[in-house]
Amino acid sequence: MTATEESVRGVGDEQPLRLRRLGLGDLTGVEELERRAYKTPWSRTMFSGEISRPGSRCYGAFIERSLAGYLIVARYTDAWHVMNVAVDEPHRRLGVARLMLETMLRETDGDGTRGHTLEVRVSNHGAIRLYESLGFRPAGMRRAYYTDDREDALVMWRGDGPDTDTEPLVR
Ligand SMILES: CC(C)(COP(=O)(O)OP(=O)(O)OC[C@H]1O[C@@H](n2cnc3c(N)ncnc32)[C@H](O)[C@@H]1OP(=O)(O)O)[C@@H](O)C(=O)NCCC(=O)NCCS
Numbered sequence: 202m203t204a205t206e207e208s209v210r211g212v213g214d215e216q217p218l219r220l221r222r223l224g225l226g227d228l229t230g231v232e233e234l235e236r237r238a239y240k241t242p243w244s245r246t247m248f249s250g251e252i253s254r255p256g257s258r259c260y261g262a263f264i265e266r267s268l269a270g271y272l273i274v275a276r277y278t279d280a281w282h283v284m285n286v287a288v289d290e291p292h293r294r295l296g297v298a299r300l301m302l303e304t305m306l307r308e309t310d311g312d313g314t315r316g317h318t319l320e321v322r323v324s325n326h327g328a329i330r331l332y333e334s335l336g337f338r339p340a341g342m343r344r345a346y347y348t349d350d351r352e353d354a355l356v357m358w359r360g361d362g363p364d365t366d367t368e369p370l371v372r
Contacts (some may be wrong), residue, residue, distance in 0.1 A: 280317065
């Protein structure tokens with residue numbers, strides 16, 4: 202991907218948001234944001250594995266030189282799998298996650314052999330709303346999927362994949 206520069210709501214002309222692929226040099230910023238965003242954060246090794254993997258799509262959204270958010274997507278035989286997405290608290294509800302996901306979907310939609318899938322905590326209504334607005338639909342549940350508190354995961358699919366419910370879950 203060539204670097205793109207976008208203005209999203211509230212991140213205006215003075216602070217353009219730049220999207221580019223992540224490299225190993227971004228690991229420290231990613232790790233720090235991850236620790237702020239999640240109770241049970243991914244390790245640095247997990248991020249470096251995904252960033253290094255051929256076929257993965259890993260994006261960072263930057264304001265000036267500072268990382269505002271990231272998106273990690275792995276390519277499997279049958280699907281693009283959204284593995285991790287986070288936006289730093291001060292930059293939330295400005296459209297940063299939407300912009301990263303839309304960019305990824307635009308770049309991978311032409312690949313007719315794969316749909317897109319993800320898991321999300323059933324309590325994470327904001328994220329579910331975001332995914333539904335991008336065309337993801339509930340397709341099943343993984344019971345006690347999250348090892349820290351045994352919360353269930355909602356499995357969502359967009360495009361080719363297991364049959365999905367047609368009705369959005371969150372309105
Ligand atoms: C979930 C997360 C990535 C969303 O990032 P974001 O940049 O704030 O999301 P966006 O601004 O692009 O949101 C787009 C839309 O999604 C929905 N949405 C996002 N966050 C929401 C929230 N907390 N509550 C309700 N709706 C929400 C809204 O419809 C929003 O549009 P609106 O602002 O016009 O109402 C961010 O809150 C985050 O990092 N959370 C912690 C980590 C996490 O839960 N990651 C997802 C794991 S599956």
